[in-house]
Amino acid sequence: MDGKGFSGVPLEELVPLWGPPSTGHPVTGQLSEARADLTGVSTDSRRVGAGELFIPLVGERFDGHDFLETVLAPAEGQPAAAAALAQADRLDETAAADLARRSGRPLWRVDDTLLAYQELARFWRRRLGLPVVAVTGSAGKTTTRELIRAALAPLGAVVASGGNENNDVGAPLTLLRAGVETAAVVVEMGMRGPGEIGRLSRCAEPEVAVITNIGTAHIGRLGSREAIAAAKCEICEALTAKGVLVMPAADPLLEAALAPGWSGRVERVALADEPLGLPEGPEASWVGELVEGGGALVVTRRGADGGASGGDLRVALPLAGRHNARNLLLALAVAAELGVPLEALTALAVEVPGGRNRRLEIGGITVLDETYNASPEAVLAALNLLAEGGGGRRYAVLGTMLELGDQSLALHAEVGRRARELGLDGLVVVDRGAEGDAMVAAAEGLPRLARVVRPEEAVASLLAWLEPGDVLLLKGSRGVALETLLPSLKEGLGRSRDS
Secondary structure (H helix, E strand, O other), X not given: OOOOOOOOEEHHHHHHHHOOOEOOOOOOOOHHHHOOEEOEXXXXXXXXXXXXXXXXXXXXXXXXXXXXXXXXXXXXXXXXXXXXXXXXXXXXXXXXXXXXXXXXXOEEEEOOHHHHHHHHHHHHHHHHOOOEEEEEOOOOHHHHHHHHHHHOHHHOEEEEOOOOOOOOOXXXXXXXXXXXXXXXXXXXXXXXXXXXXXXXXXXXXOOEEEEOOOOOOOXXXXXXXXXXXXXXXXXXXXXXXXXXEEEEOOOHHHHHHHOOOOOOEEEEEEEOOOOOEOOOOOEOOEEEEEEHHHOEEEEEEEOOOOOEEEEEEEEEOOOOOHHHHHHHHHHHHHHHHOOOOHHHHOEOOOOOOOOOOEEEEEOOEEEEEEOOOOOHHHHHHHHHHHHHOOOOOEEEEEEOOOOOHHHHHHHHHHHHHHHHHOOOOEEEEXXXXXXXXXXXXXXXXXXXXXXXXXXXXHHHHHHHHOOOOOEEEEEOOHHHOHHHHHHHHHHHHHXXXXX
């Protein structure tokens, strides 16, 4: 915690969450007589501050319970936690009472410390009473999260998920970073299987939920796009009754998965040259038309009768690409829902984390750095962005995509085929296995085609191909680590320009 989030909570306010604690206070059961306001919450024993609540989590390679004694009864001169939780199967009642007595600090035994951590985040979210936006989808979650953060800036300070704060541990951390000065919170929600987004929804209780798209990421774990759609729609499980879901229009899988669990309001978005709705189904309430060569978006908000409502808004596109124009529409719909005047959103300042939507200039070459991660939909969108851009010749280095199950070969072949259809000037595939085989076979016919095992091995081909003015796309799953070729590429291009 940075001190601006969870703090100032009296210990006795936690009793309704977990019942009376084991306590070392002089008057057992009368916690209020030893009143102490918590200064924060920590799950890291190495960083527990004085007066904080320590929640030990259990991981595959660590167990925070190993350090309960250290944080409750530290060595002289070290800060002590004000209280702690413990998982009942890790610390029995006798041991908990003994530790509480020796340390003089309350210790709650709970069934699951991770769920208790999420309960605490929900408690804090309710205590603050501020609007919460939840974002999920197969691709574009982080970019859409940052677009929403920027669109909500007129309201005041916005706390949003950072780094990998999109899971069971990260989502509550985001909520607990909010404070009394916070105007809104944006929580990104990822998943690795069914039920996870439902848990995160119950933790965050959003007023606005956003689903960016339904694709094939994690299809190896869930088995089908229908199952993926159902898992993403879990975001509505704790969507407040007066809340709203924002999502793309004309997606039959999403509409079918949504019907059983959400009957509240839905705002749908679409680009003007796309289907605005399904036959006999609701149409988009937000429509955007790309103008100025894709540099701006003219947005029309449509009423229930399909007519324009409130006139058109011209917004400069802060991130290139059709997929980002659609993500921008989602963000604008969220901002309008939370009361941001649309005229304040004509030019958004957006910063996305490294490896996403990053443009680099290296030795006269424009590099589209999309190395953070990859799903089939995200790779296809990045290839389209490469093809849409101006400049010189167009090259790509593509790594493999993970967790695609028995559809993996077909989806990698689709990527290779798309590279060929777009007429790229060259492609380097980074993979030694069957997925690389599928991608290379489907891309046959490109003027230049190479295959390597490690990212840095791609540099030799690139140095032979690239000339000033060319554009290079780097895209692959996190495990491929394509960003590791950048130093060698920069060094090699520097040498070639000097010679």
